[in-house]
Amino acid sequence: MKNNLEYKGMLRLCLLFICFFVPPPYFAHFPHGHCSKIFSNLHTQQQYQISGTVTDNYGPMSGVHVLIKGTNTGTFTNPQGEYFLLVNKNDILVFSYLGYHSRELPIMGRTSMDVQMQSEVTELQEVEINAGYYTVKEKERTGSISRVTAKEIELQPIVSPLEALQGRMAGVEVEQGVGITGLAPTIRIRGTNSLRNDGNYPLYIVDGIPLNSTPLQSGGSLTVSTGIDPLNTLNHANIESIEVLKDADATAIYGSRGANGVILISTKKGYDKQGETSLDLSLYSGISEVSNKVKLLNTEEYLAIRRKAIENDGFTPEDVYAPELTLWDQNRYTDWQETLFGGTASMTDVNMAVSGDNGYTSYRIGGSFRAQGSVFPGDFDYKRTTANINLNHRSKDNRFKLDFSANYGVDKNRIFNGSNFINYALTAPPNAPPIYKEDGSLNWENWVVDNPLAVLEQPQDIRANNLLANMALSYTIIQGLDLKVNLGYSKLDSEDMIRYYRERYNPERWDKIDLGTAQSATNRLSWIVEPQLMYQRHWGKLGMDALIGTTFQDNRNSHLNVSSTGYANKSLMGNLSAANEVRVLGDDNTEYRYGALFGRLGLNWAGKYFLNLTGRRDGSSRFGPDRRFSNFWALGGAWIFREKRGVQENVPFWSFGKLRGSYGTTGSDQIPDYGFLDAYEATDGVGGLYPTQLYNPDYSWEVNKKLEASLQLGFINDRINLELNWYRxxxxxxxxxxxxxxxTGFGSVQANLPALVQNSGWEVQTETVNIRTKDFSWRTSINVTFPDNKLLEFDNIGQTSYDNQYKVGYPLNISMVYQYDGIDPETGLYRVVDINEDGRYNSEDRQVIINRGRRYYGGLGNHLQYKGLSLRFLFEYIDQDNLRNVFGAPSPGRYGNGPVDFLNTWQESGDNAHIQKLSQSSAARTAFSRAASSSYGMEDAAFLRLKNVSLSYNLPKAVLQQINISAMSVYVRAQNLLTFTPYQGLDPQGGRSSVPPLRTITCGIQLNL
Known part of the structure; x- marks a missing residue:
């Protein structure tokens, strides 16, 4: 009996080997269901035959494996895509094919069942893209839309979701200026369109709610230039996708708000498995540190240079200007970079979400907490708490639908108020006095300037809370005709306080110092109502979808800025009623109203030819009564000229081809409110007024005309996808x-200038599946952008103050500098050319034009997976120039440390040196300053940065079933791990005095229960 059982077992294995591993053509001549009949002989249960056809988007599929789940019984489809199998009525069939998603379908007593398979690769063409007011399949879009998904966003331990876009999108520049948490990154979509810095912000939309993308105002020395990111309180772990709309076809439906591009952020929805409830948990913890340090002089080198400089000038060292040579310990060495920003910042992030679905109502409720330290000394940290809810409901007849989402976040950020840490670290002499005395107090003895850690007594606290709520209601009036209304509300409150303690200053001055604060409060409130009517219809090969709607939006903004002094003690600081003196430095309250009528008509013929017409009429309260309305439109088209399975065509490797193009106009009203009105303020006396703004009711909308052409190609059954875009x-x-x-009493008046700015360029994007087997896959994505920004026209620019800032025919981001002329062989000092030979050096001699923008940029990403082990990494690369590192230091020989380049200075005539001679003289300082503002003042700052690395492991299902867990993964992730660059400063993007983005390494776990 035992031998008989072993014989049957061996027979099963042989049959499985034949049916699983022998290619279908070898047994295609066998009768239909040959393997299944053999298997059926091994079964004793009563069975019947089921049949069907398996297809994909291109037709019948041969060789698809059809298996009865939980058994070894199965078959393959024949060349016509047909299968025949003996089954029981309660069986579940599993359909699988290499490169396609497996499908599990219950038989439920059926005798026939046709199945359509979805390719893992061509799903890129089938995925639904959020275009704002509507969705569109990737392969059918007529506009330029880039997308990152939750999988890519959650890989990064970031605060602002915009940081997730770095290196991942063609045509999108995101620059994180300094490595300080919470500051607003700079983002540009296809270049700079406006001469005003505040006129280039894209439109942010979160779940249909438009947000003010202008960074929050802040008075700190580190925050005043960049501001605070208004998206900080949004939990990036709750984001489903971020779409960026770039061309006219994609942005025109947003009219004036989409002039600089649109960023659509969609949060995660409820669970998609009916009758189940899911609990998602995510926890990671890690550390951050500064990723680079500058090579500076040590004590011996620095003191030798100082002595040589004083000797060259014919002086002797004195306490006043050379304390490091006369007063300080000649053998002390302090690595100020390590001391002032060489710390390790800890990080912890916890996320939890519960979701469920009963078939008609789904929900997702979640929350998160994040705590992050600082690399600087002192108690500087960032904390954020968020909560979110998403509710989706549909009626039983599917005619009524409700989508509601709310996101609430609170964050607290304490940073030091001053760039002293960075400046001191790079310039403080290496033998400077110790920071602390023996009793632990700050040491002020013999310091030429303030003690570096004095800024610890001048902290800046920034707090914000942000609520975003949206409700979308829709009702199907008749088949194909839907009425929808979108309701949105947002409220952001931010407080910013800088405390000035006495300990910030030398104790000798304490009797003259009052405790004081600088405080500001920003409040932003906005609501929006958008009724819409949507219609879809098909007539044979002709399909149409139309949309018409209106927008009513109201924004109210206030900003209060006050200073206060004279507090009795520290505990009262911030309570204005306890101050002796309070000064209101600014109190702005504005209201902005916006209205629009918009429409869209989309046509397609046979799924090959697509036409998209968009129009919008906008009205803005920022213009005078006769200039408030303007019209914007766009026309986009696409032609899918090839969509066949390559093996069936004359060109076997070519599987997809599409041409796309668009042209249209968008506008911009990104100017201050009430700029067209006369404005007055009361004088300090009684009954007086004085003007604060000039009246000009005639300026009107900026207009941005966008043109684009694109070619998309797919090869080897879409295993290679290429997209080439040209835009202007x-x-x-x-x-x-x-x-x-x-x-005149005024520096400027709001107006339209006859200037034309052009942004053009090429974008190349590729996605490839390099290897794809049962257990191993390797995918690669590459994007590169070649931008060209240019001031095309500016009538009479020579008669304006812009003549020293811009030049017609050149980019907006330029520097006009002197022509460098080397080192003077007689004086040993830098020399620049006096163009007009008038003996003076001024703007008329600055004739060399240097492009400060990016020459090209892009990203290279890879995803390798072996069974449950997954490795993802992304490189970001940028080609650009930046200020030469040596010119961020004091001139060679002056007080203050410098780079090791100062060891090779000019000594005598004939020296082939790149650094001028050592000297403290005013002539040396002037020459050094002029060289910094010359063509020699720039150096190559191109870089290749390993932006993100993620190694994760998904535990096998067999293991998870034993512990009753649906999914579980553990991972290690790194951010800004390596940077390859010839630049000698701290950061090739930020420059010598800017802390680079922090190198961060985290370990975490994700659970689905």
Whole structure:
């Protein structure tokens, strides 16, 4: 009996080997269901035959494996895609094919069942893309839309979701200026369109709610230039996808708000498995540190240079200007970079979400907490708490639908108020006095300037809370005709306080110092109502979808800025009623109203030819009564000229081809509110008024005309996808402050200037599946952008103050500098050319134009997976120039440390040196300053940065079933791990005095229960 059982077992294995591993053509001549009949002889249960056809988007599929789940019984489809199998009525069939998603379908007593398979690769063409007011399949889109998904976003231990876009999108520049948490990154979509810095912000939309993308105002020395990111309180772990709309076809439906591109952020929805409830847990913890340090002089080198400089000038060292040579310990060495920003910052992030679905109502409720330290000394940290809810409901007849989402976040950020840490670290002499005395107090003895850690007594606290709520209601009136209304509400409150303690200053001055604060409060409130009517219809091969709607939006903004002094003690600081003196430095309250009528008509013929017409009429309260309305439109088209399975065509490797193009206009009203009105303020006396703003009711909208052409190709059954885009955007009627002579009493007046700015360029994107087997896969994505920004026209620019800032025919981001002329062989000092030979060096001699923008940029990503082990990594690369590192230091020989380059200075005539001679003289300082503002002042700052690495392991299902867990993964992730660059400063993007993005390593776990 035992031998008989072993014989049957061996027979099963042989049959499985034949049916699983022998290619279908070898047994295609066998009768239909040959393997299944053999298997059926081994079964004793009563069975019947089921049949069907398996297809994909291109037709019948041969060789698809059809298996009865939980058994070894199965078959393969024949060349016509047909299968025949003996089954029981309660069986479940599993359909699988290499490169396609497996499908599990219950038989439920059926005798026939046709199945359509979805390719793992071509799902890229089938995925639904969020285009704002509508969705569209990737292969059918007529506009330029880039997308990152939750999988890519959650890989990064970031605060602002915009940081997730770095290196991942063609045509999208995201620059994280300094490595300080919470500061707003700079983002540009296809270049700079406006002459005004505040006129280039894209439109942010979160779940249908438009947000003010302008960074929050802040008075700190580190935050005043960049501001605070208004998206900080949004939990990036709750984001489903981020879409970026770039061309006219994609952005015109947003009218004036989409002039600089649109960023759509969609949060995660409820569970998609009916009758189940899911609990998702995520926890990671890690550390961060500064990823680079500058090579500076040590004590011996620095003191030798100082002595040589004083000797060259014919002086002797004195306490006043050379304390490091006369007063300080000649053998002390302090690595100030390590001391002031060489710390290790800890990080912890916890996320939890519960979701469920009963077939008609789904929900997702979640929350998160994040705590992050600082690399700087002192108690500087960032904390954020968020909560979110998403509710989706549909009626039993599917005619009524409700989508509700709310996201609430609170964050607290304490940073030091001053760039002293960075400046001190790079310039403080290495033998400077110790920071602390023996009793632990700050040491002020013999310091030429303030003690570096004095800024610890000048902390800046930033707090914000943000609520975003959206409700979308829709009702199907008749089949194909839907009525929808989108309701949105947002409220952001931010407080910023800087405390000035006495300990910030030398104790000798304490009797003259009052305790004081600088405080500001920003409040933003907005609501939006958008009724819409949507219609879809098909007539044979002709399909149509139309949309018409209106927008009513109201924004209210206030900003209060006050200073206070004279507090009795520290505990009262911030309570204005306890101050002796309070000064209101600014109190702005504005209201902005916006209305629009928009429409879209989309046509397609046979799924090959697509036409998209968009129009919008906008009205803005920022213009005078006769200039408030303007019209914007766009036309986009696409032609899918090839969509066949390559093996069936004459060109076997070519599987997809599409041409796409668009042209249209968008506008911009990104100017201050009430700029067209006369404005007055009361004088300090009684009954007086004085003007604060000039009246100009005639300026109107900026207009941005966008043109694009694109080619998309797929090869080897879409295992290789290529997209090539060419774009040209022209922004005219520039809204700027027109400069006025100061004798008028005003520096400028709001007006339209006859300037035309052009952004053009090429974008290349590829996605490839390099290897794809049962257990191993390797995918690669590459994007690269070649931008070209240019001031195309500016009538009479020579008669304006912009003549020293811009040049027609050149980019907006330029520097006009002197022509470098080497080192003077007689004086040993840097020399620049006096162009007009008038003996003076001024703007007329600055004739060399240097492009400060990016020459090209992009990203290279890879995803390798072996069974449950997954490795992802992304490289970001940028080609650019930045200020030469040596010119961020004091001139060679002056007080203050410098780079090791100062060891090779000019000594005598004939020296082939790149650093001028050592000297403290005013002539040396002037020469050094002029060289910094010359063509020699820039150096190559191109870099390749390993932006993100993620190694994760998904535990096998067999293991998880034993512990009753649906999914579990453990991972290690790294951010900004390596940077390859010839640049000698701290950061090739930020420059010598900017802390680079922090190197972060985290370990975490994800659970699904």
């Amino acid at each position: 955007n022209r922004s005219s009627n520039q809204l700027v402050g027109f400069p006025l002579p100061f004798i």
